[in-house]
Amino acid sequence: MVSLGLEDKVIVVTGGNRGIGAEIVKLLTELGAKVAYTDIKIDTAHSGALAIAADVTDLASMKAAAAQIAEKLGPVYGVVANAGITRDNFFTKLTAEDWDAVIDVNLKGVNHTIAPFIEGMYERGSGSIVCISSISGDRGNAGQTNYAATKAAVIGLVKSLARETARYGVRVNAIAPGFINTEMTKAIPEKVKEKIVAEIPCRRFGEPEDIAWAVAFLLSPVASNYISGEVLRVNGAHHT
Ligand SMILES: NC(=O)c1ccc[n+]([C@@H]2O[C@H](COP(=O)([O-])OP(=O)(O)OC[C@H]3O[C@@H](n4cnc5c(N)ncnc54)[C@H](O)[C@@H]3O)[C@@H](O)[C@H]2O)c1
Numbered sequence: 001m002v003s004l005g006l007e008d009k010v011i012v013v014t015g016g017n018r019g020i021g022a023e024i025v026k027l028l029t030e031l032g033a034k035v036a037y038t039d040i041k042i043d044t045a046h047s048g049a050l051a052i053a054a055d056v057t058d059l060a061s062m063k064a065a066a067a068q069i070a071e072k073l074g075p076v077y078g079v080v081a082n083a084g085i086t087r088d089n090f091f092t093k094l095t096a097e098d099w100d101a102v103i104d105v106n107l108k109g110v111n112h113t114i115a116p117f118i119e120g121m122y123e124r125g126s127g128s129i130v131c132i133s134s135i136s137g138d139r140g141n142a143g144q145t146n147y148a149a150t151k152a153a154v155i156g157l158v159k160s161l162a163r164e165t166a167r168y169g170v171r172v173n174a175i176a177p178g179f180i181n182t183e184m185t186k187a188i189p190e191k192v193k194e195k196i197v198a199e200i201p202c203r204r205f206g207e208p209e210d211i212a213w214a215v216a217f218l219l220s221p222v223a224s225n226y227i228s229g230e231v232l233r234v235n236g237a238h239h240t
Helices: 019-030 059-074 096-122 135-139 143-167 189-198 210-218
Strands: 010-014 032-039 050-051 076-081 129-133 170-176 232-233
Touching: 010 019, 010 059, 010 096, 019 032, 019 076, 019 210, 032 059, 050 059, 059 076, 059 189, 076 096, 076 210, 096 129, 096 143, 096 170, 129 143, 129 210, 135 143, 135 170, 135 232, 143 170, 170 210, 210 232
Parallel strands: 010 032, 010 076, 032 050, 076 129, 129 170, 170 232
Antiparallel strands: none
16 A cells, blocks of 8 residues: 555645635545644534634734644644635726735735744754645736736745755645636636636536645655645646
């Protein structure tokens, strides 16, 4: 029998209450990891995982969550920066608030997620960080200039941080999901969805578990030990 080597590894997932984050929490727990998840809103229990209310826009809140995780589960091996929001509109209609909200969660939030854990990883000489970017950050998407800018920025952060962390045995990667069936994409009108699906060679939206397995792969010290600074596209060949 082979394994991904995630048994008993402590892994933190932000935005784990629902959607892609919830599926990541579920799969990592099934793979034997000790999982903690944070969210601004906790109204779902994931069996075997530690739930903590914390806001990624607030560094103090993430530091407090990190202290709780260290006390209850032990030293953290893996961090999944998954929490994200959209405030979509055409460029001329986006407000300053739409920009700030998206930058605060999707970009500053990633920094606040990684910062409380990274020095511990350096001290222990091991760790894996996975940030959830997006096809929009990779390819661009009309109606998402604010969102795409943050998701492209996360790719820059990942590529730069990977160069800093390598000497400490810590890997940093991004996943760029295509369109995935979650609450986030529920708002897309059916007609628009049909048009998007027609552009996807796999002829469907992805499912949260499609992303969860990619996260497990990139966290794995067995499966992806020589992969760092990479962006893994999980999009049914929508953009290659
Ligand atoms: N669904 C897609 O098609 C798609 C495509 C590409 C990338 N993504 C990215 O995947 C990630 C997950 O998206 P999803 O589709 O599951 O969305 P979702 O809206 O279903 O879930 C996002 C979760 O993040 C939480 N969250 C929001 N703001 C937060 C904050 N300030 N602090 C802590 N938690 C917060 C929400 O409460 C929610 O539980 C996001 O980063 C998103 O940008 C999604």
